[in-house]
Amino acid sequence: MHSAVSLSFISLAISSNFAIAIKKEKQVPQTLSRGWGDDITWVQTYEEGLYQAKQSNKPLMVIHHLEDCQYCRALKKVFAESQEIQEMCQNDFIMLNLMHETTDKNLSPDGQYVPRIMFIDPSLTVRADITGRYTNRLYTYEPQDLAVCKFFFSRLHSEYEYLQDYFSKDTLGGTVGIAEGRAPPNRQPMTPRTGDTLSNEPSWGDQLIWTQTYEEALFKSKTSNKPIMIIHHLEECPHSQALKKVFAEHKDIQKLAASFVLLNVIYEISDKHLAPDGQYVPRILFVDPTLTIRADITGRYSNRLYAYEPQDVPLSAHAHYVEKGIHINHINMVNFTDILTHS
Numbered sequence: 001m002h003s004a005v006s007l008s009f010i011s012l013a014i015s016s017n018f019a020i021a022i023k024k025e026k027q028v029p030q031t032l033s034r035g036w037g038d039d040i041t042w043v044q045t046y047e048e049g050l051y052q053a054k055q056s057n058k059p060l061m062v063i064h065h066l067e068d069c070q071y072c073r074a075l076k077k078v079f080a081e082s083q084e085i086q087e088m089c090q091n092d093f094i095m096l097n098l099m100h101e102t103t104d105k106n107l108s109p110d111g112q113y114v115p116r117i118m119f120i121d122p123s124l125t126v127r128a129d130i131t132g133r134y135t136n137r138l139y140t141y142e143p144q145d146l147a148v149c150k151f152f153f154s155r156l157h158s159e160y161e162y163l164q165d166y167f168s169k170d171t172l173g174g175t176v177g178i179a180e181g182r183a184p185p186n187r188q189p190m191t192p193r194t195g196d197t198l199s200n201e202p203s204w205g206d207q208l209i210w211t212q213t214y215e216e217a218l219f220k221s222k223t224s225n226k227p228i229m230i231i232h233h234l235e236e237c238p239h240s241q242a243l244k245k246v247f248a249e250h251k252d253i254q255k256l257a258a259s260f261v262l263l264n265v266i267y268e269i270s271d272k273h274l275a276p277d278g279q280y281v282p283r284i285l286f287v288d289p290t291l292t293i294r295a296d297i298t299g300r301y302s303n304r305l306y307a308y309e310p311q312d313v314p315l316s317a318h319a320h321y322v323e324k325g326i327h328i329n330h331i332n333m334v335n336f337t338d339i340l341t342h343s
Helices: 002-026 046-056 070-081 083-092 143-162 214-224 238-249 251-257 317-324 333-341
Strands: 060-064 094-098 116-120 228-232 261-265 283-287
Touching: 046 060, 046 094, 046 116, 070 083, 070 143, 083 143, 143 214, 214 228, 214 261, 214 283, 238 251
Parallel strands: 060 094, 228 261
Antiparallel strands: 060 116, 228 283
C-alpha cells in the first residue's frame, strides 16, 4: 500500500513537470523584429549592423523605440503593415531596432528620443543629413509620414546603386568601428523626368516638368530646394476640368509653376496632412523644401480651404505683381496662391 501511494505521488510529480514543460514550450519567444516586421532579417547589435553594412554594401537603418511609447507603437503598426516598406527594408537595408541607446553619439545628433530612425551608409557614415519633417525632432516619424519614409528608403537605395563602385569591397579597407559623423561624399543629381505624359490629358501644362509620385516629389524638393505644388483632381470632375483649362492657358501661371516641383494626382496620397480639411477636388497644397506641408496657404473659400475655381485666376496677374514690387523670379508659394485668388 505504501509503495503504491509513493508511486502515485511520483507519477503526479512527473505529470505536473511535464505539463509545466509543455506550457513553457507554448510561450513564443520575442523575436528580434519586436513587431516591426517578422519577415525582415534583423541584426542583434549595432556592431553586427555595421559589419553587415560594410560586407553587403547595404545601408544600415537603426530604429530607436520603446515598448511603452505610444508613438513608437503607432509608427510600428503602419511600418509593419506596409508591404512596400517591408520589402524595401528586407531587400535594400541592414535592419536594426533598439530599445536602448548605443555608445555612438553620432546616432543622437539632436538628442535621445523615440521613435527615431537613423541611417548609416556602407562607408560607415552616419547620414545626419537625412531628416524628417519636424524641426524640433529631426529624425522622428509619425504614422502619417509613411510616404516620407518611403522617400528616404528609395533615396538611399538609389544612392547605393549609383555608388556601387565607391562602396566596393576594394575601397573599404580597415576595421569596423564606431560610425563616423562626417559629411557624405558628393552625389550626382538625379535626372528629372520630363512630364509630357504626366500632366494628364487635357494637360495641366505640357511644357512643365511633372514628377510621377509623391516620393519622387519629396526627393526633388529636398535636393533642389524648391517647394512642391500638389494638384488633386479627377478627370470626370467638371470643376477640375475647368480649372485645368485656365491653369494651362494662363502664361503667368505656367511661368510661375516652373519654379515648383510639380505633381498632379487623381488619387489620394497616404499622407493625411495633404487633406487637412477633407478629401475633395480640385484642391492645391504646397510642401516646402523642409518637407513641411503648408496648411497655412489657403484659397478664398472657407468651406474648402484649398480649392480654386477658374474665376480665381486673374487676367492681369503679372501687372498685379509689378504693382506690389515683387520680382517674378523670386515668387514664393504665398505669392502663387495670391495670383490664383487675386481679382
